[in-house]
Amino acid sequence: MGIFRRRERTEVAEAAVVDVRAETELDLRDESTPPVAVWGMPSRCPACGDFGYLDRIDVVNDLMFQHCPTCWHKWETHRSETTSSA
Numbered sequence: 001m002g003i004f005r006r007r008e009r010t011e012v013a014e015a016a017v018v019d020v021r022a023e024t025e026l027d028l029r030d031e032s033t034p035p036v037a038v039w040g041m042p043s044r045c046p047a048c049g050d051f052g053y054l055d056r057i058d059v060v061n062d063l064m065f066q067h068c069p070t071c072w073h074k075w076e077t078h079r080s081e082t083t084s085s086a
């Protein structure tokens with residue numbers, strides 16, 4: 001009887017740990033969903049929020065150079081700040 005009870009408690013504890021990890025992953029995705037930039041695609045202007053215009057891509061330094069046609073703000077986005085589309 002004593003051994004059976006110990007196994008039961010271990011299984012419950014493992015299931016609880018898995019649930020916590022799954023919820024943490026979902027929370028991180030929710031936070032990063034709105035401002036996600038896609039590599040090779042124009043992103044939103046950080047100054048006014050309008051659509052940006054992708055001027056060029058520096059493949060050596062992994063940088064995207066963009067400007068905003070609305071307010072003429074210019075900005076650079078490193079590849080590490082983006083996700084790949086495919």
Ligand SMILES: [Zn+2]
Nearest residue numbers: 045048068071
């Ligand atoms: Zn702008």
